[in-house]
Amino acid sequence: MDFEEVQIDEFWSFVFKKEKNLTPIEKISECVGDFWTFTAIHPTSKLVFAHLSGKRITENAIKFLHTIKKRLKSTAFYLTTDGNEMYINAMNSVFGNLKNGTMMFPADLCYAQVVKEFEKNKCTGIRKKIILGTPDEIENYLAKSEVSVQINTSFIERSNLTFRQHNKRIERRTQGFSKLTEYFKHQINLTSSYYNFCLPHLSLQRSDGDRVVHYSPAMAAGVTDHVWSFSEILNFPVN
DSSP, X not given: OOOSEEEEEEEEEEESSOGGGOOHHHHHOSSSEEEEEEEEEETTTTEEEEEXXXXXXXXXXXXXXXXXXXXXXXXXXXXXXXXXXXXXXXXXXXXXXXXXXXXXXXXXXEEEEEEEXXXXXXXXXXXXXXXXXXXXXXXXHHHHOXXXXXXXXXXXXXXXXXXXXXXXXXXXXXXXXXXXXXXXXXXXXXXXXXIIIIOOOTXXXXXXXXXXXXXXXXXXXXXXXXXXXXXXXXXXXXX
């Protein structure tokens, strides 16, 4: 993928039972309790090009960033996340190179955080923090962006909401939760495929004569030339 702007976020769900209801033995396992799905989006095409489900820990953030690094053609891109400290540690691990006591990063790699401040479970403020790069370098990326005018995580947050709306297993209050990790991950894979290939996006459109045609994130990213049917998704060969 040749993307210059990427947004990352993670959304909560659970498998078998919520973390607060686990027994001491169950808490040792990483297969039940609270689960987080890391997602990465290209804001312009709205393509969610990577996801990973598991515990909300630095090890999984590192694994996720390794996946993103493999799928991008270049390390020259602008990344935005929330204010979770694990992303800074993961960036150091995946993209950093310690030389003479100084952490070095690839040229033109920029990273900013949207830090939400909470009081009594209510958001009371939002701060923008630049982790890698300079304000001028960030502004240069924003100037080239077709959709972003400021540091934000709006696009990834909206796609996460769309995932929830199309997958009962990850709704905030649901009786349709997964009982097994394996089936939870299968359902996330299916939701991601449906979102990218089958679901026309209202902000992605072109004129076709006297009518407006909406197209999917996969079409906008040049991965396919048509909106897929659900049957195509289910019958697509997986290596």
